[in-house]
Amino acid sequence: MRRFILVTAMCALTLPLFAQQAPSSSAVIHAGRLLAVPGESDLRDQTIVIENGRITAVENGFLSADEAGVPGASMLDLRDQTVMPGLMDMHTHVTGERDPYANPHDWTTKLDGDVLVESLAFLERTLMAGFTTVRNVGANFEIILPLKRGVESGHIPGPRIIAAAGGITPTGGHGERQGYRPDILEAVDNSVGVCNGADDCRRAARALVKRGADLIKITATGGVLSNTAAGVGQQLMDDELEAIVEAASSMGRKVAAHAHQADGINAALRAGVASIEHGSYADDESVRLFNETGAYLVPTLLAGVYLLEEMEINTQIPPPVLDKINAVVPEMRNAFQRALAGGVNIAFGTDSGVSPHGTNAREFEIMVGYGMEPIVAIRSATVMASRLIDRDHDLGTIEEGKIADIVAVSGDPMSNISAMHNVVFVMKDGHVFRQP
Ligand SMILES: [Zn+2]
Numbered sequence: 354m355r356r357f358i359l360v361t362a363m364c365a366l367t368l369p370l371f372a373q374q375a376p377s378s379s380a381v382i383h384a385g386r387l388l389a390v391p392g393e394s395d396l397r398d399q400t401i402v403i404e405n406g407r408i409t410a411v412e413n414g415f416l417s418a419d420e421a422g423v424p425g426a427s428m429l430d431l432r433d434q435t436v437m438p439g440l441m442d443m444h445t446h447v448t449g450e451r452d453p454y455a456n457p458h459d460w461t462t463k464l465d466g467d468v469l470v471e472s473l474a475f476l477e478r479t480l481m482a483g484f485t486t487v488r489n490v491g492a493n494f495e496i497i498l499p500l501k502r503g504v505e506s507g508h509i510p511g512p513r514i515i516a517a518a519g520g521i522t523p524t525g526g527h528g529e530r531q532g533y534r535p536d537i538l539e540a541v542d543n544s545v546g547v548c549n550g551a552d553d554c555r556r557a558a559r560a561l562v563k564r565g566a567d568l569i570k571i572t573a574t575g576g577v578l579s580n581t582a583a584g585v586g587q588q589l590m591d592d593e594l595e596a597i598v599e600a601a602s603s604m605g606r607k608v609a610a611h612a613h614q615a616d617g618i619n620a621a622l623r624a625g626v627a628s629i630e631h632g633s634y635a636d637d638e639s640v641r642l643f644n645e646t647g648a649y650l651v652p653t654l655l656a657g658v659y660l661l662e663e664m665e666i667n668t669q670i671p672p673p674v675l676d677k678i679n680a681v682v683p684e685m686r687n688a689f690q691r692a693l694a695g696g697v698n699i700a701f702g703t704d705s706g707v708s709p710h711g712t713n714a715r716e717f718e719i720m721v722g723y724g725m726e727p728i729v730a731i732r733s734a735t736v737m738a739s740r741l742i743d744r745d746h747d748l749g750t751i752e753e754g755k756i757a758d759i760v761a762v763s764g765d766p767m768s769n770i771s772a773m774h775n776v777v778f779v780m781k782d783g784h785v786f787r788q789p
Pocket of ligand 1 (some may be wrong): 445446490491692704
């Protein structure tokens, strides 16, 4: 039943979409209000010129296609909207989604192909919500890499995917499946990223790069949703963390470290990771280390808020997971506010897949509710995110030479951040996927 609904919804969305992907290689956008570089002052009445998937000019006033030097270009009227760079979510799991009503063991019946087909709808919802790039930090590489390539080739609508393609965890750690009979766990164990000791963890990092990982995701501490009463403290040891970062950077890859308790956050920062995911118990020493190393916090506040909501309706959450939700989630607000006050680099990330795909903008509301300025929250999902993934040369702002990833919302998100839910226009790589 659930699969039928998903597929139906997907077809309804997909057919008009591809029709909208017009062959026209040039376009002119009239933007009433433009956040060209979120964080800098906004502009009024601007013309954005797009040719062959790139932004070739941003001009004052509303120019015609002829005046803009692109006769015959398609004209896109966003004079009543707030236009901004395509949004970027630095922590997603686009190959799955929690369902509080589903059988928690239904993963045992699914083939990779089933998961891939379900993912198509998740990708489409994410794109339609204005997210044109995601950093996917944990998925089976045999599923995420074909999805990434499918998006790149234009065969499926979805955000550009920066893929971790698996992750590194110690034996019994957060990244391993837990809570089943040993022989079942052995049968489903994906051992590539499971490592113990510095040498073995170097091997794991290199093996993931070999398989196609754009970045290396590690579980530096325990995690909330693994079915084990192993806590959320440091799990990868200092020498293992250092070995992973060294091996990854020697192959041009950054490391994203899932970490909740401060011991693991701080050890990962000392080892030189590029980002801390969640950072739920970040302390003053964490703030100092973030600022010393330039690492980013990816707060994923929505995951915490969503799990508190899910607890109200899901009667099947195992006791160790319930305990960890109750212990960790209340800490996330304090840690976020400490990082914000301390001037830490913050990049937007939702952990979508925990929460439903396409509701990513809720993270903006939570960030602002916890004290972040709306424009700083938008900056975290554009400028800051593009820097975290080393793509600030071609993503993250609306400027000449950049890739034409452009979205628009109705309303004014600076006075009401909930307007970020009202995405009415989505362009990625110069292709229009959604129009008012
Ligand atoms: Zn996650």
